[in-house]
């Protein structure tokens with residue numbers, strides 16, 4: 001098995017609790033490594049696992065796992081868990097896994113999942129939407145599509161993401177979340193391969209030559225996989241296209257690092273908005 005056979009990798013470091021007296025990884029831990037990697041695999045597909053399975057009408061259950069040990073990993077080593085979707089039967093889906101230390105192949109695995117009704121655990125045919133999504137991902141296709149438009153077109157999808165992130169998760173009062181600016185704003189919504197809205201943001205005119213980005217939100221399960229960055233570049237491009245000279249935003253302090261990485265610079269003192277600490281940040285276009 002070679003690294004280039006895979007396009008998905010999950011990186012991990014071996015911990016003390018995972019090694020035995022010989023300081024090599026105890027064999028049972030490799031299954032946990034593969035299981036952790038599978039969660040990341042769904043994230044790489046831009047599928048929030050729970051909502052995705054709900055839409056597909058079933059759940060995936062691990063039916064059989066075969067592990068083959070070639071070499072041992074040791075304490076504190078950095079490993080890469082590679083996974084790929086290999087084939088689908090009727091209700092089963094087969095994934096191949098491999099663990100690498102650099103170029104070295106340490107462990108191989110075959111994981112067979114069955115798509116089944118969660119109430120009865122009886123097998124169901126794997127939906128075509130899921131098969132083709134997996135095949136497209138393995139062939140190198142993008143997993144996220146961005147759409148730009150007004151509130152009339154994208155409002156319901158943008159609202160679903162914002163309701164979950166700002167109202168439910170962050171506890172922002174609905175009266176503060178929904179405002180008039182939504183009707184004049186350009187909205188961007190990111191969709192996954194099942195057509196589910198997973199992230200959003202908006203651009204409004206703040207002053208002459210200045211666009212204001214706001215309401216940037218990514219589904220909690222898909223954070224840290226680059227979706228927020230794609231939303232931001234679409235909004236900044238949009239501002240450029242309408243001829244703004246600057247874009248600014250009020251960043252939640254916890255997201256300041258995210259905007260700094262994208263070239264935004266803080267301006268002025270932190271302040272409180274909707275009970276959350278913010279700071280103004282801007283970027284010259």
Ligand SMILES: CC(C)(COP(=O)(O)OP(=O)(O)OC[C@H]1O[C@@H](n2cnc3c(N)ncnc32)[C@H](O)[C@@H]1OP(=O)(O)O)[C@@H](O)C(=O)NCCC(=O)NCCS
Pocket residue numbers: 165215216217218219222223224225226227228229230250251252254255256257258261
């Ligand atoms: C903030 C948010 C929009 C970022 O989106 P995301 O999809 O998680 O971010 P990405 O995966 O595109 O990250 C891009 C880069 O920013 C970094 N980053 C992401 N969130 C960060 C944060 N809160 N602080 C510091 N860095 C962060 C990532 O590590 C990544 O860095 P890298 O390119 O060096 O690897 C998202 O976490 C979110 O919706 N949070 C809750 C709502 C919120 O806070 N919205 C902002 C309101 S102002």
